[in-house]
Structures are given as C-alpha cells and as structure tokens.
Amino acid sequence: MVINKKIIALLILFSSLIYVVYWGKENIPTQVDLCQQGVELYRNYEVQGSVIGKFVNNKNHNDKTVIIKDNNNQESIFILDADIGGVYDYIIVGDSLVKNSGELFLLVNRNNRDTIINFKFRCK
Secondary structure, eight states: OOOOOOOOHHHHHHHHHHHHHHHHHHOOOOOHHHHHHHHHHHHOOOOOEEEEEEEEETTTEEEEEEEOOTTTTEEEEESSSSOOOHHHOOOOOOOOOOOTTTTTTEEEEEETTTEEEEEOOOOO
C-alpha cells in the first residue's frame, strides 16, 4: 500500500512537470514580447507637469522613478526603466515635462528652453 502511494505521487509529480514544461513553452512571453509591451506602455503614457523628485527605487527592482506634479497639484509617478536612451539621466528636478499619449518622445522644458528626447528601446 505504501509503494502504491509513492508511485502515484511520483506519477502525479511527473505529469505535472511535463504539463508545466509544455504549457510554458507556448505561453511564456519572450524577452522581445515583454520589451514590446514596455514600448506600448510608454507610447500610451501621458505626462504633463513639473518634476518634483527623482530617485532610483532600490526597494522595487531599482526602478528609475520620477515624481511629477501637474497643474492641479496632483502627483504621479513616471518610471523610466525600459528606456535606454538616457531620459532619466537628463531630467532634473524643476524641469517641465510633456508627453502625449501615442508618442515616443518627451518634451523637456528647462530654463525656458525646450528639448525633445526620443525614447530608445532594445527589443531585438
């Protein structure tokens, strides 16, 4: 009776492992898929306001985080991890940012000078 329970447990474990391996091959997104999803998130994101803070969040995957306050004094967080073009490094506290939905560039106004920065991604 004990042998039968062990055999059944091993068969269930083995069957589960085979199922997960075959299911996972077809349903786990590739790095390219994940990168393209990140690009779409950036494309759909909308920002308009002033930078009031900026930090690398070491408690959350070292996310490059920018805090923005809009004209209604509402704060929002803009995470700039997917971009490899240096947008996070360029932005400083006090900059005004505008990013419209559907676009992959950011308008940065600093000292009454506008700079347009294109987001860059590595999705190969």
